[in-house]
Amino acid sequence: MPLPPPKILICDLESRSFEAKVREDLSSEIGGLGIALPLFEEFLEKDPAIFSIGPASGVLPGCSKTLALFRSPYDQTLATSFAGGNLARVLRSTGFSALVILGEASQPSLVAVGDDQILFRDAGKIWGKSAYESYREFFSKEGIPSLRSILNIGPAGERKIAFSQVLVDEFFSFPRGGLGAKFGEKNLKGIVLSSMGSGLVKDPRAYQAVFLDLLKQAKSFTRLSSLGTLKNLEAGQKLFLTPLKNLSGVGKANISVESFPGESKRISCGGCPVGCIHIGLFPSPAPYDYEAVVSLGSLLGIEKDAEIMELILFANDLGFDLTSLGVVLGLLTESQNLSFGDLETYKKLVLAILSQTEDWASDLAKGLQDYVSDSELFDKALVLGGREALPYFNGYASLLTQSLGLGSTTEENRGFLLDLELYGKKFSDEELVDGVISGEIKKTLAQLMIGCGYLGEIYEDIGNCFAALNSLGFQFAHEFLEGKAKEVFFKKVKLNYALGFSPQRRFSNKFFQFPTAHDILDQERLWKMIEVFEVRIK
Amino acid sequence: MPKILKGVRMQNCTGCGLCMLMSSLVAKGTHSYSDGFIRIQKVGAGKPFFNAVVDYGQKTDSEEVRDICPENCYDIVEE
Numbered sequence: 001m002p003l004p005p006p007k008i009l010i011c012d013l014e015s016r017s018f019e020a021k022v023r024e025d026l027s028s029e030i031g032g033l034g035i036a037l038p039l040f041e042e043f044l045e046k047d048p049a050i051f052s053i054g055p056a057s058g059v060l061p062g063c064s065k066t067l068a069l070f071r072s073p074y075d076q077t078l079a080t081s082f083a084g085g086n087l088a089r090v091l092r093s094t095g096f097s098a099l100v101i102l103g104e105a106s107q108p109s110l111v112a113v114g115d116d117q118i119l120f121r122d123a124g125k126i127w128g129k130s131a132y133e134s135y136r137e138f139f140s141k142e143g144i145p146s147l148r149s150i151l152n153i154g155p156a157g158e159r160k161i162a163f164s165q166v167l168v169d170e171f172f173s174f175p176r177g178g179l180g181a182k183f184g185e186k187n188l189k190g191i192v193l194s195s196m197g198s199g200l201v202k203d204p205r206a207y208q209a210v211f212l213d214l215l216k217q218a219k220s221f222t223r224l225s226s227l228g229t230l231k232n233l234e235a236g237q238k239l240f241l242t243p244l245k246n247l248s249g250v251g252k253a254n255i256s257v258e259s260f261p262g263e264s265k266r267i268s269c270g271g272c273p274v275g276c277i278h279i280g281l282f283p284s285p286a287p288y289d290y291e292a293v294v295s296l297g298s299l300l301g302i303e304k305d306a307e308i309m310e311l312i313l314f315a316n317d318l319g320f321d322l323t324s325l326g327v328v329l330g331l332l333t334e335s336q337n338l339s340f341g342d343l344e345t346y347k348k349l350v351l352a353i354l355s356q357t358e359d360w361a362s363d364l365a366k367g368l369q370d371y372v373s374d375s376e377l378f379d380k381a382l383v384l385g386g387r388e389a390l391p392y393f394n395g396y397a398s399l400l401t402q403s404l405g406l407g408s409t410t411e412e413n414r415g416f417l418l419d420l421e422l423y424g425k426k427f428s429d430e431e432l433v434d435g436v437i438s439g440e441i442k443k444t445l446a447q448l449m450i451g452c453g454y455l456g457e458i459y460e461d462i463g464n465c466f467a468a469l470n471s472l473g474f475q476f477a478h479e480f481l482e483g484k485a486k487e488v489f490f491k492k493v494k495l496n497y498a499l500g501f502s503p504q505r506r507f508s509n510k511f512f513q514f515p516t517a518h519d520i521l522d523q524e525r526l527w528k529m530i531e532v533f534e535v536r537i538k
Numbered sequence: 539m540p541k542i543l544k545g546v547r548m549q550n551c552t553g554c555g556l557c558m559l560m561s562s563l564v565a566k567g568t569h570s571y572s573d574g575f576i577r578i579q580k581v582g583a584g585k586p587f588f589n590a591v592v593d594y595g596q597k598t599d600s601e602e603v604r605d606i607c608p609e610n611c612y613d614i615v616e617e
Contacts, residue, residue, distance in 0.1 A: 059559065059569040089555065089571060136583040146558075146577040146591075171586060198570025201563060208563065215556075219608060265586045268554035270571070273608035275552035279586040 003027050003055055003474050006035055006097035009118070011111055012046070013186055014103035016120040020096070030481075031055050032450035033080070034488050035098055036069040037495065040078075043102055047071060049182055051091065052098035054449040056468045057271075058089030059199070061215040062455045063468070064269035066091060066168075067447060072177050073185065074162045074367045075386050077501040078492065079177030082411055082453060084269030084277070085169035090149040093195035105187035112142060113193045123189035130154055131319045134189065135170045143194030152190035153183045154319020159356055160184040162367040163324030163388065167316075171267060171279055171287045176387065176408040178367070180319050202473040210471035217458050218273050224454055225266070228278035229290040229410055233257050235420055236392070239517060242294065243393045245301045245340045246330030247382055247510045250393055253298035261288060261305040269452070276454060282306070286313040290410055294391035295326025300333065301340030314347055318354055323409075325350065327388035328368055331381050379508050386504070395419035395518035396432055399511060400529050403504035405496055406440055411453035414439035423517040429525065433532040437489075444492075445485035493537050503530045539616040541599040543576075545590035550609040553578055553588045560606040565596060576603070 005027040011018045029035045031054030039050050049070040056063040066087045072079035091099065094113060101111070105120070108127035112119040126134050131154030138150045149169055156164035157180030164180025165173045174180075183189070201207045223231045234257050236242035242253040263282060266275035279285045286309060296315065297308040315325050332349055333340055356362045364371050368388050372381040382389040384402035390409070392398050394416045401407055401415030410416075418435050427435075442460040443453065449468065451459025458464055462478050469476055505527065512521050545551070561574025575593040590611070592598055604612040 058571075061556070086555070093571060132584065139580075139583040146555075146579045147572055170583065196572040198562065198566075198568040198573045201567055201569050204563060204567055207569070215606070215608075266552050267586050268552035268608075270553075270555045271559065272554055273556060275554065275608070281586075285584060285586050 001473055001475060003030065006031070007095055008039065008098045008100060009094070009096040009113065010100045010102065011118065011120075012102045013105040013109060013111075013120070013188060016105075018118045028484075030448040030484060031057070031097055032067050033069070033444060033447040033492065034484065036067055037488065037491055039098060039100055040069050041495065043100060046102040047104070047185075049101040049179070049186070050098055051087070052450075053088045053091050055472060055474060056449055058092040059271065059472070060211060060468050062218045062272050062274070062458050063449055063451050064088050064272040065450045065452050067450055068166075068174050068179055070177070070179060070182050071499065072162075073160060073181035074178050074369065075500070077386065077405065077499050078496040079179070080412065081174040081177045081179050082409070082450075083166070083168040083172050083174040084272070084452065085149060085172035086270040087149040087151070087168050087193070088450070089270035090147065090193045090195055093147065093197035094193060095197055099191075101186065101188065101191075104185065108187050108189050110138075110142075110189055111191045113191070114143070115195050115197060126189055127158060128155065130317045131167050132170070132317050135167060138190055138192055139170075142192040144196065147196060148192060148194040150190065150192050153180045154317060155354055156319040157181055157184040158189075158319075159354065159365070161320070161353065161356075161365050163321040163328060164319050165321045167319070171277060171285070172269065175321050176323065178321075180321065203471070207471045210467050214458060214464065214468065215273055217464070218455055221274050221276070221455060224276045225274045227257060228266075228276045228288070229454065230257055230260060230278070230288070230293060232290040232410060233294065235394075239423075241393050241516060242298055243391050244298050246299060246334045246380070247393065247514070248334065250514045253294065254303040255293060255297055255305070260293065261309045272452065274455065280309045280312075283310060284313055286316055288312055291391060292322040292326075295323045299326045299330045299391055300346060302343060302346075303341065307343045311343060311346060315350060318350065320350065323390065324367070324388035326391070327382050328353070328364060331368060331372070331377065334380050335377050378506070379510070381508055382510065383508065384504060386501075390416070392416040393514065393516055395422065395516040396521060396526060396529060397422070397436055399507075399521065399526060400432070400533070401436055403507070403526075403530065404533060405501055405503075406436070412443070414443055419517045429529045429532050433529050433536060436533070437536055441486050441489050444489040445481060448485060448488065490537060503534070505530075541614050542594060542617050543592060543598040543600060543603060543612055544615050545592070545611050546613045546615075547609070547611045548588065548590055551578065551588040551590070551611050552609060553580065554608065556606045556608070557590070557603050557612070560603045561600065564600045564602055
């Protein structure tokens, strides 16, 4: 049986109207990125922010992510971002495969999606409040407890600062790409979804068998469970490749993977047994992961666990994207000859960026690329593909994927893993590029389903996807799934180019000064790899 | 004495909701987070801890639901 045609909810903020549509034409697109791309193109004129899920979202273990697709406030190119929490399972309960937010509200607004009604509410009283305070307001007043998902921004998003995020269910987020600023542009303080919906299981035995098999696979991610994504620091520490102090060197950060940050609590996305989101409990509960800890820790020379957690909490509450903020602060520290490691100075800088009153701060609103592009600061800035770089310094694939716009989070980027696979090996430019493309196509399969990127081995496996769909009563040939993943990947890349994206040609010399998993990198070789990629996508 | 499912180690609960999903499958044959006899609720804003609200008006002593919990939060006990 083929998939039923997806039901799409379209909310227009400008007219405060909505429409639910069943889209027969999208039923062969599987879900996730597959249905989001055509919707994005269709509504491009109205600046869409699209949230989409897949056929197994919320009902099979590890299929717990929601994709956000939108034009990035950084540079108007295509941005993807992925969040967990309860959003995927609640969106599924509503019966919609995608939520499309169009236009701009005339005043600060909240969109509340329920089973019987969709409401556009005034959020003027909450506008200006911190991210956590806003969440508390929504938590106490909106939706059905345990059957809802809450998305909200903080002041950084309201002020359209590109490196801002959207919080999801308080401890999760849509990071990178600037979804927070996109909400700000739309005058959208938050979205609350709530549903009592359910779906019949056609063949409970088959469903339960696949469910338990996938559950077992997910439970095998024991290091991810016990350490969260901070486990990725292990390789950097072992190989002395962790970027330090705005990449003024690489080495071993003064962070213990096993004991950071003291007392903590694990939480899970809806329908996932892993529990890889780790919450530091002091000074107040705040989530930490590899990117946040390295960007706001070693990249800034902050070494004390408590200080790193304090800065994470501070920046999260203001609604900043933690990875990008760390890179921005690193540049400011070096270019202004400030002292690395000074927490109080960093807090002042963050508040100055937020206030946007000084010229340098307002110049930063479009992100670091825009800030440094025509100045001598460029060489000090860790910018890749128009975004602040991920804090990995592993080799060619990591730099290449980011400069091609193929993933700006640990979850989405496959380059740093490929670099580690190639550690100590000789490879041609073509082999590396083909490895990148092959990894991207596998990743795209998971993004159709949409499985968690951290559990890549599960939903990047064609057999698992086939079994998952089959257990829900849907049959697709392996070849069709593989072909669709390939088609969607190339479609995404081409659409990004059509929106004005072009691969980075100019790089900070910092990237070519220190040893990586592939020794010291050669800029000309990186350029050649970009050329090979461009030939491949044609 | 009738047996019931009880959350006895809820300090370990990660809020994954797999027990909600499984209780719906066991009780109603649906995949749903609302049809079953368990609701997992966050203790409060700012708190990464969860409560299990069990509807004891229904039969709850399901081994499948107890065993699905990755954190071993549940026991089946005599009422």
